[in-house]
Amino acid sequence: MASKKYTYCEIKKTNWQKGFSLFELIVVVIIIALLLYVGISKYDKPIEKAVKSAVGFQAATFSRMVTNINGTSEVMHRSSMDLKGVTVYLNEYGWPANTDPNMSPLARNQTPEECQQLWNAFFQYPPSSTISFSSKKNTADYRISSINGRICRYELTRKQEGVYFFDYYLETGEVIPSSSM
Numbered sequence: 001m002a003s004k005k006y007t008y009c010e011i012k013k014t015n016w017q018k019g020f021s022l023f024e025l026i027v028v029v030i031i032i033a034l035l036l037y038v039g040i041s042k043y044d045k046p047i048e049k050a051v052k053s054a055v056g057f058q059a060a061t062f063s064r065m066v067t068n069i070n071g072t073s074e075v076m077h078r079s080s081m082d083l084k085g086v087t088v089y090l091n092e093y094g095w096p097a098n099t100d101p102n103m104s105p106l107a108r109n110q111t112p113e114e115c116q117q118l119w120n121a122f123f124q125y126p127p128s129s130t131i132s133f134s135s136k137k138n139t140a141d142y143r144i145s146s147i148n149g150r151i152c153r154y155e156l157t158r159k160q161e162g163v164y165f166f167d168y169y170l171e172t173g174e175v176i177p178s179s180s181m
Helices: 008-016 022-076 112-122
Strands: 082-083 086-091 096-097 129-131 141-147 150-156 165-169 176-179
Touching: 022 082, 022 086, 022 096, 022 112, 022 150, 022 165, 022 176, 086 112, 096 112, 112 129, 112 141, 112 150
Parallel strands: 129 141
Antiparallel strands: 082 086, 086 096, 141 150, 150 165, 165 176
């Protein structure tokens, strides 16, 4: 039986059709993993900064509304103000307390519901919110709570790492973003 002689071109063509070696595949996977690691770490900081800015923007808007309502009520000598068809009732210090005429506007017994009323009244299109003990915690953008009946806390719920919130002090009208911002 005669053996077939292969030419150089036929040998090269046969080797070309084999595909990637295991070593080449591992190198490609490692390069892709490194690119993902660098990419994720590079974009994580801008995302974090955007979240802080969003909460800071909400706090600034809330603060402007509180200050405007307080200033207008002092000039007009009123205990309530009309805001886009919603009556905002002021506490004994002249700061916004709630929008429900059946609830007490005193600064020392603020409920989470009253804090949520202010949230919904101050923003034209308020971000979704829930009361702190509500079962819908994970679906809302902000969780609203009352601390000792004197402070309204508005906390971003969509971010897992870190805590982003701002507090509204009912006795002084101050709106203070969290110190981690």
